[in-house]
Amino acid sequence: METRIDHITGGIYRISSWEEQFGITFNQFLIDDERPTLIHTGTHDQYDAIRGAISQVLDPATLANIVLLHWEGDENGGMDRFMAEAPGSELVGSALSIGLNAHGFGLHERVRGFMDGERLELGKHTLRFLETPHVHHWDSMMIAEESTNSLFPSDLYLQPGDQPPVVTENLSGAMIEAYRGVGIFAHENPVRAVDERIAALSPDWIHSMHGGTLTGESLHYFSQALQEKEFAYAGWLLGRDLTAAAERS
Ligand SMILES: [Fe+2]
Ligand SMILES: [Fe+2]
Secondary structure (H helix, E strand, O other), X not given: OEEEEEEEEOOEEEEEEEEOOOOEEEEEEEEOOOOOEEEOOOOHHHHHHHHHHXXXXXXXXXXXXXXXXXXXXXXXXXXXXXXXXXXXOEEEEEHHHHHHHHHHOOOOOOEEEEOOOOEEEOOOOEEEXXXXXXXXXXXXXXXXXXXXXXXXXXXXXXXXXXXXXXXXXXXXXXXXXXXXXXXXOOOHHHHHHHHHHHHHHOOOEEOOOOOOEEEHHHHHHHHHHHHHOOOOOOOEEOOEEOHHHHHHO
């Protein structure tokens, strides 16, 4: 695994780890501000590489917010390690992620759930929360950052391959193929509704968790593909064909 860190815009850094066996990068985002914030943690095992990248910019012990956009290994598998190192940090997630999962896993202290429209001030940056259920888990949320007009969409708008920090080309065909092969969305409808909501927000930067950050001008390629093509689960799960298994039973 190779990990690099690049400044994208206005104090937002992309930390990207290339994982050859999955054919995608796993990206985390660091917001350098009075209250330093990490948007998704990576997996438990990626901690050392991600921590090392953060320390090129700021002291990981000063992190104030460890943010997860849904409860999953690559989103928050490293949360306990980052929270242990940064004693002043809080785990931030959707109301569902925190109320159901954090509490259910025994985390009651230093956790904070947010509902749609609520805000969190970091200093120069302001996070605004969007609840986006079923894109792709029922506890999923996304975050708009107001000072840079950014959006953190987690797994929406992913692009396979080892992409540069900023992507402007049309990789929507590869995105759709990846969604079909991996099977992360149960249905197109919740995804299309959220995509329409995002298009109306007209973000300048879309910080994808897998691939590169998209610019506002290139978002329409990806939106159009999501609106027009089928990409929901149809028997393929992380590259395995389960349709024969379904027919057997
Ligand atoms: Fe995910
Ligand atoms: Fe992800």
